[in-house]
Amino acid sequence: MGSVLWRSTVSNLVGVCGDRVKHISRLWILLAFCLMPVSSARAGRAPEIPLTTTTGAPVRIILFIGDGMGTAQRAAAQWAAVGFNGRLVMDTLPVTGWSRTSNVAGGVTDSAAAATAMATGVKTENGKIGLGPDGTPLSTILEQAQARGLAVGLVTNTPLAHATPAAFAAHTGSRYAMAEIARQLLAARVDVLLGGGENAFLPQWWTGHYPEPGTRTDGRNLIAEAVEAGYTYVWDAAGLQAAALMHAPRVLGLFADEELPRPQTPTLAALTEHAISILSRRPEGFFLMVEGGQIDWACHANDAALAIGDTLAFDAAVAAGLRYAAGLENTLVIVTSDHETGGMALSLSNNGGQAFAMPDGTPFYVTWTTDDHTDTNVLVNAQGPWSSLATGIYENTHIYTLMAMALTASPELILDGSSLAYPGEPLTFAAHFNPITATLPISYLWTATGQTPLTTPGGAHSTAGFTWPLTGTYTLTVTARTPEVTLTARRFIMLRHQWYTLYLPLIQKRAP
């Protein structure tokens, strides 16, 4: 208020005086303004510079699929490894739901239809890979991630061209067209392809690193073509480790003619770890699908010992994923299955089933009702952005939705408010959390140069006020925290002297 008076008085004075006086008084006034104490400099709001700081956090999605892994398979592995009251690693994810696995016709699914549903959000017929029931090619979450600049990878301990990995990057009417699927996986330029099934990549007369010759009838050597296209080709654990250490951007790893023989080398956990280390170099983030593919095979054979061993190997791969995700923002991890296999049942009383013992010696027994897939729901465990939507019982297509949400609407934090102000002027800043997740409230922590840290509650929005007494450039940081994600936004604020803005209008007014 005082300075406004000052300015009008000065203007009037200048207006009534002669030219010479005007010139002298202008210098005098300028000098006076320069010497004015900063604290008295208050003349309305400083000009607003619209400036918004947004965190463009990378998106990371890791989907673990235990093929054929129903609740009994998980319980059997748990009882055998950590006992009746123990927990597998995959049991520790904070959100749990149920996936209904049936195919488009409502019948018992196969791995092709189930993987297509999870990869594309559309249920289809058994046997179809990445195609709708009418044969229309469907866009997959892997392709959508790729289109957004994310690195993408597929890992399995079965052949790479097998149904589950295939459905994420290939489109064929038959899951058994493995030579064509192998061609499509490479044509899709999936950055990391690790698994078995070398023979689908080699021509019939060619033997690669494993005894069986190739199965391709088109004479193409896809491994040679991959190397030509910039892939690093590896066939053992040491080669994979070297490729990861040497920052190879694209890696094709084929570790067997068909499925990886037990004991699997590299382990599914090692494959997962290296895939993540290669993919995570992409600043935009990555999508990775890891399949524990041989649980299903063990259950088709009604072999409980192998089913338990493979489920535990799969759990170790989940552990590798969680070790990477620990403390990392914006990383969605989902652990689920495509269907149950074998109708496995567990009992603590001896019913003539296959006998096992818990670590404390308590016996338990495994029986089977079929050597095929069943229609029972499978568990879904999740953590990270949008994982709160994994609660409940839903169709397997919902798993696609969760990933698509994380991919296309990853949470962001927008910080707005003044960027340019005068010392002593109270400033209000607003943080906007977008989009609102299902988990509220959000806690906001504000830290700024020369200010005491401040915590404010809020839903999608929260505000905080600050006043800086002195000129200078300050940093304001706000951190929004939900159980699923932590995001930070930052901006710089410049506080400057008022005389500068007073002087300019004065000159403009006196210009001829």
Ligand SMILES: [Zn+2]
């Ligand atoms: Zn199966």
